């Protein structure tokens with residue numbers, strides 16, 4: 001198989017972690033005789049520094065022309081502390097999501113037995129948890145009209161959904177639920193928000209097409225609570241852009257660390273694969289970042305974008321074996337981890353490749 | 355001291371739990387020679403059934419005329435599953451918050467040592483946690499203009515904040531931080547939302563007035579994660595209406611159960627005191643609900659509305675002693691709790707009064 005893969009390292013630890021995602025892809029290509037042709041492009045703070053634009057046209061063109069994108073991370077503290085900055089790294093990520101029509105963001109909460117102890121949740125609460133989030137990614141208050149009045153005394157963002165936006169992601173989530181435990185939980189705030197009431201109506205309609213899947217509707221406040229209380233009860237979780245952002249970060253604690261979670265954004269065109277962690281500038285360039293989420297993003301790419309299930313499985317297994325052998329990065333180590341088992345980014349990446 | 359207290363039981367378990375809140379108030383009145391004059395009013399589903407209006411004028415008038423309000427819970431599954439219902443119980447709660455100008459919702463996460471084991475989080479993660487949430491309560495996407503187009507293909511809610519709305523709650527939160535550990539974490543999504551950028555700007559300004567308080571700004575997704583990972587790191591958390599709704603429900607798991615958390619809504623006029631739990635229709639009328647959140651809401655009322663610190667302390671201590679003696683309601687019991695120590699609502703209420 002021949003594929004063009006665009007690597008967008010982005011900001012902060014993005015460079016370090018995508019290096020290992022790329023190497024995992026190269027290892028797979030060699031072993032299975034695929035031809036992966038790599039190109040690289042800039043986005044975010046890195047792109048602002050170089051061109052003034054968080055998503056240069058060249059990056060967007062390359063993205064559209066590629067078969068899949070491996071992305072690192074985005075963001076920089078400089079903008080976080082300056083709410084009045086007009087040009088911001090995140091605009092690059094939001095724009096590429098929109099331009100590529102990446103309306104479905106899949107975030108599997110994959111639990112490695114070896115990491116049960118790395119979580120702040122009790123092992124007995126975690127054991128057996130297996131959740132697949134479908135977060136809507138190109139609508140909601142993220143993309144609604146923004147306003148600020150002239151004297152800076154008022155600001156607004158329009159939260160909104162179109163029926164078709166809810167339909168298409170709901171179908172994708174129901175399709176996935178069918179191949180899993182046949183349970184779907186749709187999360188909204190229909191007791192307060194009109195947007196959520198439309199969301200719920202549409203999901204209720206689509207549910208009719210999937211009588212074999214058990215549907216539950218839950219308010220976001222309750223879901224945020226249940227996810228900590230009893231994560232096992234969830235199978236597929238379907239939710240809007242903002243609620244999905246919050247819930248999946250919260251759920252990262254189930255997997256022991258944000259450094260473990262991969263995500264796939266799919267939709268109309270090229271698929272986009274990225275860790276859910278951020279740019280973590282505080283540890284960037286220090287060989288401390290956990291490369292596993294980037295490597296697991298590669299597994300999602302192989303599976304979802306290229307249909308290479310066997311290859312995807314190999315990558316996931318390599319990560320599992322490395323953890324089983326006791327190797328850890330700092331974020332997933334615990335008090336019992338021997339210090340000689342705690343690795344840097346590069347050493348951890350190399351262990352997985354072995 | 356002579357005070358007029360309005361009891362609004364609301365829906366579901368609201369009736370059962372406020373009964374015990376009221377009895378706690380009566381016990382305090384007797385012991386300390388106060389005169390508490392009680393009245394009762396309807397709201398929510400109960401009020402819709404009786405009058406067609408989730409907040410009848412009579413209730414609002416009584417509320418405005420009283421010195422403090424003890425509220426139960428609101429909501430009914432009937433409306434939850436019918437997103438097209440025009441009249442909804444929650445409208446009553448939202449309207450009374452707005453009409454009474456209850457812009458600051460204080461939600462203390464009070465950890466009783468005895469309940470460390472009731473949580474799904476590890477005791478060592480929890481121990482020492484003491485968080486006070488300031489949730490803005492009369493603005494945000496809760497109260498922004500709602501729209502639905504004629505053919506039901508589009509819905510929207512306007513997320514928005516005025517500068518003065520952020521200022522007044524920020525000051526209240528900073529004042530509280532001063533009397534505590536002098537740390538304030540303001541939670542927003544300033545990397546995406548204009549509303550959050552205004553929020554952050556204003557908090558940065560108010561922070562100048564409180565140089566003795568350490569200020570941190572955190573994105574909501576990160577906060578939802580940190581709250582599970584390391585709750586101890588928080589002292590005062592200041593956030594908007596929607597984010598506060600989500601974070602405080604999530605934080606209820608720190609306290610072992612939603613059944614333990616009380617809240618105080620304050621602002622321009624009469625204070626409003628309520629558990630953060632919902633109407634829980636599935637267990638309503640079964641003598642199963644945990645009355646402690648209502649009793650702890652009374653402690654907040656005594657403290658905040660009436661300035662009766664000693665009386666408030668007595669109520670909190672009575673709850674702590676009851677837990678220390680091993681008594682539990684079902685929601686806070688764990689596998690090790692002897693079955694004869696698990697009480698119903700009424701028995702638990704009576705134990706606390708003893």
Ligand SMILES: CC(C)[C@H](C(=O)O)[C@@H](O)C(=O)O
Pocket residue numbers: 074075090093245276545546575
């Ligand atoms: C960086 C930010 C814009 C982004 C989001 O909120 O979508 C991130 O948190 C994510 O979850 O991918």
Ligand SMILES: CC(C)[C@H](C(=O)O)[C@@H](O)C(=O)O
Pocket residue numbers: 191192221428429444447599630
């Ligand atoms: C019932 C609902 C409208 C309410 C809210 O979202 O504010 C509740 O969840 C709360 O937290 O008090």
